[in-house]
Amino acid sequence: MSAPARSPQVLDDKISGGIGASPQRPDGTLKVRGEFAYASDLWHENMVWGATLRSPHPHAGIRSIGIAKALAYPGVHAVLTHADVPGENAYGLKHQDTPVLAEDRVRYQGEPVALVAADHPEIARQALKLIEVDYEVWEPVTDMERAAHDETLPRLHENGNVVRHQRIVKGDPDARADVVVSGVYELGMQDQAFLGPEAGLAVPAEDGGVDLYLATQWLHVDQKQTAHALGLPVEKVRLTLSGVGGAFGGREDLSMQVHSCMLALHLGRPVKMSYNREESFFGHVHRHPARMYYEHGATKDGDLVYVKARMYFDGGAYASKTPVVVGNGTTLSVGPYNVPNAHIEGWGVYSNNPTCGAMRGLGAVQPTYAYESQMDKLATALGMDPAELRIRNAMSEGSTTVTGQVVDFPAPVAELVRRVRDMPLPPPNTDELGFPGGAANTTHGEGVVRGIGYGVTIKNIAYAEGLDDYSTARVRLQVIGGEPTALVHTAAAEVGQGLVTVQQQIARSELGVERITLHTSDTSVGDAGSSSASRQTYLTGGAVRNACLAVAERVYALAAERFGVEATNLSGGKVVAADGAVVADLAELLGEDVIEETREYHHRKTYPLDPETGQGNAHVQYGFSAHRAVVDVDTELGLVKVVQLDCAQDVGKAINPDAVLGQIHGGSAQGLGLAVMEEIQVTDGVVRNPSFTDYLIPTILDMPPMRVDILERPDPHAPYGVRGVGEPPTISATPAVANAIRAATGLELPRVPIKPEHLTGT
Amino acid sequence: MDFFRPDSLAEALAAKAEHADAVPIAGGTDVMVELNFDHRRPAALLDLGRIVELHEHGRQDGKVRIGAAVPYARIIDELGRELPGLAMAARTVGSPQIRNRGSVGGNLGAASPAGDSHPALLAANAEVEIASIRGTRMVPVKDFYTGVKRNVLAPDELITAVHIAPATGAQQFSKVGTRNAMVIAVCAFGLALHPDQKRVGTGLGSAAPTPRPATKAEEFIATELDWESPKPLADSVLRRFGALVAEAASPIDDVRGSAAYRRHALAVLARRTLGWAWSEHLGGGRRACA
Structure with a gap:
């Protein structure tokens, strides 16, 4: 087999620095100079380009697919449909419920229906328009709560519309308390917004197998699923990692893997596929939107007595990681706090919305936003300082989680909150670019009010619920x-x-x-x-x-x-x-x-949850982080400037302190994005903003300077005492910003991202 | 697709006359996006990159003449004193890379209601210089836009420049977006005091099918301002002005914001910008741009 050009590249092996130092990245110089080859740069002699026809409808039957005109288009080498899938036309990380190419129905807008290979990507794109698909358009299922309970809705999959339901009961599920606060919280659909769109190059091999060069997060799970769909033994489907331009969970599910290999094996020629930005929004899973009903009860002194929660996660058309989102969401539902009594229920459902799956902070982002909103509401009801309430109820080593698991490693939650609380506060803004509205000259201070808010999270590290990870x-x-x-x-x-x-x-x-x-x-x-x-x-x-x-x-x-x-x-x-x-x-x-x-x-063995009570040692380790956000809100225009976003996180052992800092900076920015701007807007199953023009992510004017305190309390069960770093800061940043905006405005703000309309009542 | 690259304006006009379907391209910040996304498939591109007079600015009959392809970055750096409102608007366009390539001519050619320069051009009573082999004509910018992404250009015409009188009074530009930089306007407002004419110019962006002035607000404020012996404005006057600006809008609900929010925000922007401009007129000194 001949290797493709521009991948993989030789990384620097002449850097020094061991554990605890912060040596330069071996790919750093290449990346900074723009010389690093990403999967979209792959090239092979004699290669052709693959393209994907996607459904314009979120829910429809397929009566027929006509490929003759597309096949006759000059420069087109192949047009393939579900009939050409060599193995089983089904894949999936947890449930094999996803067709490689749609057969008699489509379940979301953007679902792959047919493939084209052509001499040039432009020819392939034109040929896609010549494929004639006769759709029978159906009403989409779009409400997650109805999908969970309404038996009259169409069943999107054989087993109905509930992917997973999990209940967790701890102590007395009917406990009562002096002070009770409740709320309904919603979270919009966030995108990973990685900068390198899905891309790969499949090269047919002499042994009848295929070599696939690609950007992914997990080579072996891709290999297993791709081989199954191709009807090949795994050893005949060999994968090599190419340059990956970010992932954040969005590359855990298959995108172009099977498609490019199908075309390459069909033609006996290398096939490259590379999505553009718009297609990328349809080509990967997103973060689960959620609706969460919470009730917290506490004593007059501020000790938590109980938490009751019902949470719904919209998984969209296919299961992907929905079962894990329900597992993480329910087991982490009360946060890093000691809660003696709890009754939690979570549902992950199918709908005709875009498929949702893995994203940084999986299943913890949603409940953290809800319970941290509740903690502030409770502090207000108690007349207590919100940081003090969190410190008072913070879990610690030896605490028992809501699933009955004893935390047998350091859990310095109270200290994390104290550390961010005690950091110096920023002075009032005097810089014109620093006001809400930034570069756009919307205020010179008029209408601007400052607020401070906290967010604290607990996130399970590594794979859970009995998986041999x-x-x-x-x-x-x-x-x-x-x-x-x-x-x-x-x-x-x-x-x-x-x-x-x-x-x-x-x-x-x-x-x-x-x-x-x-x-x-x-x-x-x-x-x-x-x-x-x-x-x-x-x-x-x-x-x-x-x-x-x-x-x-x-x-x-x-x-x-x-x-x-x-x-x-x-x-x-x-x-x-x-x-x-x-x-x-x-x-x-x-x-x-x-x-x-x-x-x-x-890692140490974990165990499944009891299906009835949700009790069990499901997790191997937890990560903890706390944020304090300081915001300026233009209350008349509803514009927000996050002035400072400080973080304290326990990382067990910082193998590379600079890289740890980078993770905290980046994660915090992603959490800030969810708080104030990032949302894939979906109406009746149709995505309205599949571009970086309208799916906004924070710029340098949106992301403030950070003070970061890194604690190193080693976990005795982990190598070098390390604790997972990447996810927690994404999670706790969102409620910190939301709580700061609430503190500035006095508004309830039950939904993120918070938009100008929410702040101005328009 | 054909690609024409004329060396002079005369050649460009001849090419445009011969190939009416050729799409002019300068910085490419709009046209290339449309091509890349396959939203548009022109038969030909007419590259204006080599035509010197489109990339220059200077004085003509007392006005500033800005070649259609002069990038925003140069407007900010070189014309901030004479045309503060336009420079402020230019400052909010995209990113530094986009400001190095994008131009007012391109904004006018695309005629998107969200184009950042339109409110400033309207407030300053700019005129658009339009040329063809038939000759050159001047169109007041308020008459230039004819619909969503449509303008008065005939198929054989090119935008060659805009002409704007140097500011005689304070000018302001404000734009609302849902992040603090690099964002398409949810709505925008331009305002210019014209003490020489005893009037105030306005321009609304992203608030109607076309950029437009708030005529009733202009008429109202013209009667309220005492140009001879200026005094601070009553809050009620500022609010009335804001309300009239909001009334001039006919916005829509879209993915960037609701119609109700746009109206609300325009009222706030109008009130604030008038307050800032009038304070400056009262002797606060000119605000620097960029």
Whole structure:
């Protein structure tokens, strides 16, 4: 097989810096100079371009698909439909309910119906218009609550419209309290808004298989699903990671994987597919919109007595990660607080809205927005300081969660709240660009009111509810050019988070070797799991450490054999004994030897929830973060400027402190976006703003400076004591901003994103 | 698709006369987006990049003449003193990259109701210079827009410049968007004091099928302002002005905002900008732009 051009690229192996340092990223220079090749840059001699025909209707029957005219269009090589899917026409992360190409019905606007391969993307695009699909348009199912309960609605899938229902009961579900507050909260559909649209290149292989180069978050789960749909054994579908321009959960489900491989195998030619921005909005799953009914009861002193909640998550047309959203949503429903009594119910449903699945903060973003809104409402009802109320009820090591799980690792929630509360407050704004409205000159201070708000969250780290979650690493140590060099090979996806840097740092520290080369991530090594759930430094970091330790053991054995001395450590290119004495120079000891070991890391076992009571040790670890937002609101125009957004987060151990800071900055910006601007607007199942012109994400004028306090309380059960970092700051930022806007305006604001209309009553 | 790249205005006009369906392109910030999204498939493009007089500004008959392709960045840097309202509007256009490429001529050619320069052009009584092989004509900007994304251009005509009298009084521009930079207007308002004519010019953006002045608000305020011995304005006058501006709008509900919000916000913008401009007129000194 010939490899495609512009992928993958050689990363820098001459950077130094081990665990706890913040070395430069090995792909940093390439990215900053604009030289890094992303999946959309892939190219192969003799390749043709694939394109996807998508349904314009959110719900319709398909009477027929006519491809003759498209096939006759000059420059078109193939037009494929569901009839051409070689294997089973079904895939899915949790339920295999998603067709590769629609058969007799479509369930959302944008569902793939047919494929074209042509000499040029423009020709492919024109040919799509010539495919004749005869639709019978049906009424869409669009309300999540009705989808959960109304049996008269059309059943979108065989088993009805409920994907998962979970109940959690703790203590006395009918407990009563002195002070009771309630609210109904809604959250709009957020998009991951990664900058590199879906892209990949499928190259047919001589063995009848296919090599797929692509941007994804999880090579092995793509491989499994793609092979199944292609009717091929997994070993004949080989995946190689190309440059990934962000993911945030949006690349966990398949997009162009099966499609490009189908076309490539059909034609015997390489096929490239690359979505444009508009298609990308239809080509990946989004964050679940939610409607949540909450009631909190507390004593007069402010101790939480109970939480009751009913929450609905709109999963859209296919299941994707909806079951996990319901699991996370219900198990994390009361937040990082001690709550003796609870009655929680969550429903994840099918509808004809866009499919929703994984996104940073999965299933925790929605309830955190609701319970943190409730905490402020409760503080007002009690006449208490909102930070004090949170500190008073904060969980800690030894606390029992709502599922009965005892937290057996540090949980410094109260300290996180104290730290953000005690940070200095910003002075009043004097900069014209700094007022709400920013560059657009809408106020010189008129109508502007300041508010402060808090948000605190708990997020489960890694995969839960009994899944055997693990990663694999292969490490090879040898002397190259007189210098000991380690090659680290995993299938873990670098999606921008900096995992490549972390892998190098761990190998440098464990092997005492400066030069660490990274093998391109692919499926020729074992599964690494997904770059999601804040799990890669924990799991793949753990696997790299295990593989390095196994390599080191063999070095020690070699040293014992040669010198009869027991070595215990590799440092600075030397083999070192327990007393610090240098046993041997590593390069000299190795000589021509090549030591290679492959190891896995599995996290502690978790357990499924009891289907009736929702009790169980479902989670392996929690991450915690707290935000304090300071906002200026132009109350007349309803415009918001977040003046400061401060964060304290416990990360267990910062393997790379700069990267941790970057995660907190980026996550906070994404949470701010959800609070005040980011929403895919859907009416009757139709997306109204599939572009960055109208799906707005924060600019540098929207994202304020941050003070960040990073705590390192090691988790004794995790490698190096690490705790997942990526998700929590996304989650707690949203309610902090919302609560600050409420504090400024006195409005209830039960929905995010908060829009000017909500603030001005228009 | 044909691609024409004339070296002179005469050649460009000849090309446009011969190929009426050729779409003129300068910075490409509008046209290229439409092409990339397949919203438009012109038979030909007419590249104006080499025509020197479209990229220059200067004085003509006491007015500032801005070549149609002069980018916003140069308007901000070089014309902020003479044309503060237009410079303020230019400052809110897109990102620095877009401001380096986009031009007033392009805004006029696209005639989108959301174009940022329109309210400032209306408030300042700009005139649009339009040329063809048949000759050159001047059209007051208020008569230029004929419908959503439509204007008075004949198929053989090109926009060659805008002519604007240098400011004789304070000017303001305000725009509401749902983020603090790089955003398409939910609504926008331009205002210019013309003490020499004892009147106030206005312009509304993203608030009707076309950009338009708030004529009744202009008439009302002209009678309220004492140009001879200026005094601070009563809040009731500012509010009445705002209400009349809001009445001049006929906005729609869309993905960027509701009609009700647009009316509400225009009233606030009108009140505030008039207050700022009148304060400046009273002796607060001119506000710097950008």
